[in-house]
Amino acid sequence: MNVKELLQTKPVILDGAMGTVLQKRGLAVPGALPEVLSITKANELVSIHRSYIESGAQIIYANTFGANSYKAKDSGYTVAELVSAGIKNAKKAALTATRPPFFPEEQENAFVALDIGPIGRLMQPNGDMTENEAYLMFQEVMSAGVKAGADCIVLETMTDLLEIKTALLAAKELDCSSLTDGKIDEIPVLCTMTFEDSGRTFVGVTPAAAAITLSALGADAIGMNCSLGPKQVFPIVKELCAYTNKPVIVKPNAGLPDPVTNDYDIDAFEFAQVMKDLIPLGVSVYGGCCGTTFQFITELSKVIHNTFKDNVSFGDINTSKDCNSVLKKQEQKSFLCSFGKVVTVDRPLITGERINPTGKKLFKEALVNHNIDYVLKQGLAQIEAGADILDVNVGVPGLDEVKTLVEVVTALQSVSDIPLQLDSSDPKALEAALRIYSGKPLVNSVNGEKKSLDSILPLVKKYGAAVVCLTLDENGIPQTAEERFAIAKRIVERADSLGISRSDLYVDCLTLTVSAEQNQAVETLKALRMVKENLGVKTTLGVSNISFGLPNRELITRTFLTMALETGLDLAIINPNKEAMSGTIKAFNVLHSYDESSRSYVEAYKDWKPLSKSDAIIGTSAEQTQGHGTSQITDSAIANDSVLFVAVQAGLKMDAKNATKQLIAQDVAPMEIVEKHLIPALDAVGTDFETGRLFLPQLIQSASAAQESFSVIRSALDSAGKKSVSKGTIVIATVKGDVHDIGKNIVKVLLQNYGYNVIDCGKNVPPQTIVDAVIKYDCKLCGLSALMTTTLSSMQETINLIHEQKPDCKVMVGGAVLTEDYAKTIQADFYGKDAQSSVAYANLVFGNHQS
Template identity: 35%
Template sequence: MAVKTLKELLSSGRPVFLDGATGTNLMKAGMPAGVCPEKWILEHPDVMKELQAGYAAAGSDIVYAPTFTCSRIKLAEYGLEDKLYEMNRSLVELTREAVGDKCLVAGDLTMTGRQLKPVGDLDFEELIDVYKEQIRALDDAGVDLLVVETMMSLQECRAALIAAGEVSELPVIVTLTFETDGRTLYGTEAGCAAAVMEAMGAAAVGANCSSGPSQMVSVIREMASSCSIPIIAKPNAGMPQIVDGQTVYKMTPEEFCSEFEDIIRAGASVLGGCCGSATAYIKALSDKYRDLDTKAIVVSNDDETCRIDPACRVLTSSRSILKFKDGDPFMIVGERINPTGKKALQAELREGSMDLVCDFAARQEEDGAAILDVNVGCSGIDEKEIMLKAIDELTQISDLPLCIDSSNPEVIEAALRIYPGRALINSISLEEGKAEKLLPLAKKYGAMFVLLPVGVNGIPQTVEEKIDNIRELADKAYEYGLKINDIVVDGLVATVGADPEAAIKMLDTISWCSENGFATICGLSNISFGLPLRSFVNTAFLTMAIDRGLTMAIANPGQEMLVNAAFASDLLKMRDGADIRYIERMQRYIGEDGKPYKFGMIRPGSDQTAPGKDKRTLVRSGDGTDVSRPLDPKEDAAAQLKKDLMSGNKRKIEANTRIALDAGLKPEEILNDILMAGINEVGKKFDKGEYFLPQLIGSAEAMKLSIAVLEPLLKAEGAGGPSKGTIVFATVHGDVHDIGKNLVVLMLKNCGYEVYDMGKDVETEAIIDKALEVDADVIGLSALMTTTMTEMKNVIKLANERNCKARIVIGGACVTQEYADEIGADGYSADAADCVRLIDNMLGNAS
């Protein structure tokens, strides 16, 4: 074989060709639904070998060993977990026999079917161990690389990469599957996923499954513009259709191949097929595109930029990406989540409460912070435990990237390991041993870091000393494989009251960094320490620093004058988007009557409701002056309860439900006017793409807790009413996916239905038996795979044969309204919120 390694393939300058579908082709060859695919393959090796030999002959450079679901968790569903090692090894050997030395063989991993906390019950470290077991087996079997594919969760991708890095030296490529809005089921943007995977060391990243080639173009473009590693495109052969009860992909190999032109122009250079694509599809790709110069194709695309700017820096949360480069608008790193000088926060952290942490996060995001600094270090706590708890809470409620701030390397490592995005470390210096401990962590977990130019002799006294320390520490970072774009230099702001040259030294440091390609950060407040009316000094200094090229500052975004000066500075420097950004910022100072608030007034909501203060709201009196009045206790309690529901605040909603009752709200008012109305609003936000699966589940779980408080009162008063209907819900036979089904069940129960959840992979007869037993009004069926959705037709057929009067509604990723009509279902829903509305309307319960 001319090319022997993945690295050589990816750097060859031509497209790299993967294989096509495995599951749909095995189903065509006779593999029944509901069996363990790996076991069936080993019992019918010739079927698999013929398919893989065909891909090799068609031009595949890489063929996936059929180890897709050969993990401990998946095998346990068939009682085969103790066969993990030998099954993985045998499947790799089978593939090697099929392709010989014509292709590289990839060990294939995917999601386990169990969801990570808080959505599911799986611990992150347990998932890492599950992946480690399979990777060891694959490595021992002699695969050439690992592929992590069909992933819906960025955090599960991270777990697989961490596991691979800790037990193997094999290169890893990763592909995720995306919804029609360009996000994963868990709400992660395509560019965000690509950036995180590159930072953590993936050799290539991309998308597979979920759509045909043309629908995948925008996802590929977004990934290519967010990372510099090769991009993978492995789409389905169009969208599936059901013909005579069989799943059929009608797109021809020629059509499939033709639609790849736009995918290649969008930035993909690793090409293959997923569901519905047989050997002819891969041959068509290989024949047409093998001699293309992929780098030239990408560069020649004049429509949109399809590769990331080399000067771009990237941080991410679990869902969103933050890109910035020199000359972009200034950013604030919110400093409020830090117990130093905050007695109330210290007390809460000692009690393990995250209320203030989450309140500070929400307020800072509202006030314009781009990044949230998280420091929980104080006496009387287990800092690691509290840091992990804070990250868990913050990643659920905020889309802002986090800056992990601790003086303890163990705390930083624990935080980076669990953080489901690309974080910023605050900070790394030349102090004895610190760089040697933390730089490897930044590399391993794909983090950026704040370079603090403190040397072994302490704080530098001159600009020249700072620059020497910056160079020395940057060189150390490069030795660990980090790049200049991974570094943000802290210029070390001193106090102008003690050193009159402090501001000048800092400004000169910023200038040097900007001229030499470094991003910069500073803690603003030090400059004015010991001076009266410090905000004026801080604001003036900030505008001067922005002019010199300051990238970001750690500050309180609630300081109105400071933040507004930063927005105005960007405007005057003509930075991209600064004009609109400034105008939008100023809208917060305009009252409902269109008149501006008086200069210097605290705007509505800015600090009036800070912890420990009376909750008030500003209103405009008849003569145009501003006055304040207390909120009505009932209004206040209702507003807070709705806020808890909308944000999925499981920490407070039970207590606030009791507060609402004490304020005089009736149980039925809370249930109908706040909880039911609120969950309907959550559903609408989910439909619009404003909320994603974690938020939907969070709100549903919060509602469940509130209802538990109300339930005894509703029953005592007879206000709860009878059940709105009886529903039997199941994932159909052969399908072991239940994320969507579980959420539907939870929401239906919250909405007053009696629901019998039969689980996943449920036999058709069992579903109908249960529906007849409980006299169900509705049967709900879920399926994620095209190979199992045909079982829905069998359920409908048996229901008719046995005179089951329950109406049948169906849903799932591959299910459509057209399919529902074809098989005679009574209804189709696209998601959980839609399913609740559908059943409400079907049973006459719509309000």
Template identity: 35%
Template structure:
């Protein structure tokens, strides 16, 4: 079933998915630590009974139990050589269970390994991993694909790209959101839905992590920025684990089913259950909502469900969505990350130094840019490699959507493929071969693009020719399945000094585009070329263009006269939100004597000690792994003591990173980047600190491990890194570690703390086994626990000495237990 067929299938009815697989298999006897897929093949009747029950309950789509059937996951169990056999047999088993009246979805999820630059998994390798499993699933007879329980938007993108390149099957995608409405990697519902719809998902939504009562805002947000079906597959409330390690969920069927009404009212038209739900829950949903038509759904106040507004445009980064229409607030596309005419930036890029790129990105966001243009085209570098490097770096320090600016189709494709959001392409024209090479990229990767009205003969000779070029190129885009909302027309600004009608020509183009439903953009600098006091001309032209309906302009947001005039223009035109935006910008002038106190790079012999420490602190806060070693060495060369760098820069910075993470200002990638940057600095300081170390003050030993049966180690690795950075002697035993090995390591190394991690409810009971075994072996190390499913109540129940919510909290907990505060 392809995407169009899937949408026809969903059009006039609520679609019912199945319920939980894992929690029901555990009830049926599946032990912790085994490969679920392999266990199912050795206990086929258990799976057949469960899936037959879901089909009988009325599910329209049942997931094949191939959830962890990718090569990387199977490698953890030594089963990667059986990937084709395992996936094929599981699909066949599901088809046998449900018959030919229920669709079978091939199920994919995360691999457990992190993508570069946070981890060591290459993006293309991940795409290949998904391709391999998708091809097996399709060949086995799956009707659709589902990518579920995703915490990383970029990994969702990898799976979607893989599917598009090897299959025509419709792909549903659901992410798992934390209580703050973001995934563990920081993506919100808006950014996720915008990106995934543009990339070609047949349906998007949320599953797992929470009950229906906590999922409503996520579903509502996704529905409001998309036109595709929205999926809601919540848990049966929240899990609780008893003293024996048995997991139950607090929402019974008679509570769960009515609660789904709020998700339908928020826009969900594909519903089912996740952890804790059973065939009884699905039968209840079918009985309650089988006659509901999505087109007739109303919210609690009786209003139609807000869906994507016709005429609105959407871009996104990995963590933030941007929506705008033709009469909305004027936007600036920050132009500074472009080496043209910038000798210092060119020199830094040739050296592989991204200091200036990062400073430009931060500064332009602070100055009011809505989008950042990324152009690294110059001689002396590999443009493709540099573009990907800059995209990774800039994406880690700003939430603004990016505009990919290159004339190379190869570079553009690699950039769009890698960028973890919905980008703006700059640009596509009718010049020889350009439309044929670039339009397919816009379609494949779901990008918005700048339409440059140039013909094979070059610049249009008249206004009429320019309009003809716009119509011809937009027609080519429509033929490829793109829409007018995917297009932003460049007004093509010429030089008024050479052509007195240049401004009028561009203004008329902007008016034409606005009246005919096109977004518009222009570069400003050409208009004043060769004239004195160019900013006056640029500013006057911009305000005139805004009055004609200009959507955005490529400009330097640090040019205060220009930006102030633009914001004032919106204010005078009474655009919604323009008054607040203007007032907030004018706050910068409240203190006439204010100056820029941001950290600047200066020569070593002119920097005070406090400045060096501030620079290093900033490196940790921004995760500046490329520069922190150099800055640390400069500080040492200037005479600053290693202990001062540790105590007055690194430690306060990592504490602040932890606080930002706690408050939701930072997310997992930033937390890891800050810790990794600090690690690089400490590596330089360690030999110096070792010479002066008072052995009586060495911090205690911590043995850390993911418990037996659990192969997840992202959180555990981060905790280990943070503890090492704070000076603890950390012995990391890895993942899936037996209790005997943990206690042996603790006793042999005189550990003061044993830190245990578990991600799954099926494996967290092993924590109790470790606690009990430690007591039986007279091990006096204090035991602390943590992980996504672990709670303080569970820690109390099993007799653990403490519970931590995250890496930063673990450091505080260990210090508190050992009286080191």
């Protein structure tokens, strides 16, 4: 038996926490890399692994969670040394452990997983780590682990969908055969992300988006771990199970932590009983994370195995009446998603066509001149007008399409969570974009030519995408519906052979210009009907071509769109800024009862006006939206909002910079720019973040746009010989013993963009060092961060020293293990539940302070 075979049995038990046991045994050293203990305390590690196996764990996680080159750079050991030692200890335990009673007969020993956690840096666009940097670091760990004999790879505690996707690709592309002397060709990969009580990860990933993306990419099992206790995970687990047919993993904490005692709030018996209630949802792989020990796994193994044995079979669980109906209909439904939004194509939807330079002089100039904001505004306008998906085409002769498509896709995903359609005839550009896309995209396109089939469909399969299938081949576009159907059938059959689901195929029967070939409109609709009725796929059409060369184009186009919708069109590629077009689809969905209670229609038109907000955002008239838009936001942007306000709110860096220059040229005072334009915009973004209307990528992008504005203001002040704008100085630090700093770095960016001078002391900072900085800069506010319960004592010590040596300095604290009650217990002045709250506290402390 191997891991893949084990995952098909019922059920599978994983181990519990490593860090918790290391702490209980007095082995964990605050600030030190736990993976070093695999070398310095090898016998202890073997003992821990052995105890978990004897408690019932069928797969144990090696002590390699943080053994990457970024975290291990100051450890004194190489990645290969740490990983090899971790795998060796676990393998030794597997060979020497007493066989637990619930092991299946076919499983001789426990399997050893190479455990891989986040690298510790945010990936672009949220941070500065590139996909290639992350990929190389992951493959370094994986190469060492597979060579050392790992049976599978576990990617866990991830919050960024792109990071876990990059790691999964690194595993899938690993040359396992050469690393194992031909013993294995591919290693199984289990993927779990960590979700907050909001139902999303730290950067806004939903369980559905994670399940869809990772399943499509070929993960062998998917699920969640850490952050929450078993009582809190039910909504998350239900959503995971609803969007995948893969084995689902649940590995929660032992309840919620008490920062004072470092203990969690449920015991082993209660943990197992609650976990048992997850069985009807479809969970098949169970384990424990922070706070769980051998006793937890003993109880869990006993309860879960007995429940499976006595009540329900594995097959029955996956079709349980409690499972979300989405799961049962997966074969008929098609899902596209970004990191935070899932689009289910179960009714006619809109694909926005405007991000395309064809026939658009200004768009081509924007791409050539690297004016990404222009492209973003085209996308944002279409989203505002009701687009469900955005087509993204950047093909300009002489332009580096690979580089440009990656840049535009990354930028779009930083300002919006709408799914994208990656549009290119260049397989290299498509693959580059597919690698950095966070979610499951639609590829545009493949056609019936052998070259296209051979180059595009394998990419679609490898990267878990959906694909537009054009009904043309080496002979061009056929004149008859029957010929187009034959090409569509050939593409579908080839996709079948590669294991691509028909629900991921979108056949485009091609719209030709009716002024030149009048009979072709009927042939297109006939072909569409044949495809829809006979192939079990989705359909799409670029509708606008139909009316080229005719007067009153909109009338012809809208009528043809209506005919296509009635014939079975799923995705209409249109200009959503044209009200007649997008409105036709909205009305169609109401009249066909796709739009329940007309909710979407009412939401779209409750404030309807002849000039939509989308025209305002890109600063164009209705005529200009046909390809002659301007590259600047105008004063008509949104009523009563400034140009700079809109630019910051939308995350448009170049427009924010230019708008600030314009205000300075108009002799607007720097502090007026800050107080009347920048701060209101940032406040609006902060409110949307707190209410869940936008998420970390958009928050960071808006902060970056504000930073561009501040840079202009500082330069203007320097040129005039004046002091730079500052609202006050704040010291921030991650406390002694804690090496996590992602959250602290985000707080730093936000505070800086609100006009504060931030002194960043770094991570793992001794209490007196922090106090010295507070005294040196005469700070009125200090921010402290801690992610681990073991470092909260250091936080308290730091607060006590600040109160003693700088009593007029207020202290705000934040971190995953903190609660508001505990913040009060350690005499902190403020508790930051998220990065945005730090701004509110700073404003409170400094009031109207200016310098």
